[in-house]
Amino acid sequence: xxxxxxxxxxxxxxxxxxxxxxxxxxxxxxxxxxxxxxxxxxxxxxxxxxxxxxxxxxxxxxxxxxxxxxxxxxxxxxxxxxxxxxxxxxxxxxxxxxxxxxxxxxxxxxxxxxxxxxxxxxxxxxxxxxxxxxxxxxxxxxxxxxxxxxxxxxxxxxxxxxxxxxxxxxxxxxxxxxxxxxxxxxxxxxxxxxxxxxxxxxxxxxxxxxxxxxxxxx
Numbered sequence: 001x002x003x004x005x006x007x008x009x010x011x012x013x014x015x016x017x018x019x020x021x022x023x024x025x026x027x028x029x030x031x032x033x034x035x036x037x038x039x040x041x042x043x044x045x046x047x048x049x050x051x052x053x054x055x056x057x058x059x060x061x062x063x064x065x066x067x068x069x070x071x072x073x074x075x076x077x078x079x080x081x082x083x084x085x086x087x088x089x090x091x092x093x094x095x096x097x098x099x100x101x102x103x104x105x106x107x108x109x110x111x112x113x114x115x116x117x118x119x120x121x122x123x124x125x126x127x128x129x130x131x132x133x134x135x136x137x138x139x140x141x142x143x144x145x146x147x148x149x150x151x152x153x154x155x156x157x158x159x160x161x162x163x164x165x166x167x168x169x170x171x172x173x174x175x176x177x178x179x180x181x182x183x184x185x186x187x188x189x190x191x192x193x194x195x196x197x198x199x200x201x202x203x204x205x206x207x208x209x210x211x212x213x214x215x216x217x218x
Contacts, residue, residue, distance in 0.1 A: 087169035102157030
């Protein structure tokens with residue numbers, strides 16, 4: 001980068017001040033959050049991420065230095081919002097992934113449900129589930145709400161993977177049954193008001209090399 005294109009020291013300082021202000025707003029949003037999926041916290045998170053990235057870029061361009069932090073999933077996760085400013089309806093799209101890590105536990109839980117409610121799934125004591133994980137999953141998700149399964153997944157022999165929740169704006173509520181045959185085909189990323197992602201990659205620590213102690217003698 002040429003000297004003419006480099007940011008000034010004042011611009012780097014202003015970017016640093018913007019990070020400080022964004023940190024204050026983020027902390028305030030967290031302190032006053034109304035729930036786990038509070039949009040104010042999400043917006044403050046994105047604002048902090050954008051301010052941190054801008055500061056990092058200016059710091060590097062001016063002084064050839066970088067910051068020691070990185071915020072995952074802050075930018076480029078969605079295109080710019082292009083939906084209505086005042087949505088008349090909304091759609092909530094949820095995906096949760098699970099690994100079946102203990103099939104026998106899953107089968108036992110499903111059989112227990114079948115024994116407790118034989119009128120729904122068969123005759124009491126009969127092996128309606130058998131050795132079929134497919135059938136066991138049908139019984140499990142037919143009995144419990146997805147949120148309860150998420151909170152009790154270990155009881156059912158499941159292990160959580162990534163999950164995401166999208167809140168998308170709509171012009172009007174669709175007619176009953178209109179989209180049931182293709183429920184996810186009409187998801188438009190440009191109409192997503194906010195999204196909330198959960199992934200183990202957000203918790204992984206970066207591997208760091210131990211500094212070489214020059215005082216140590218071989």
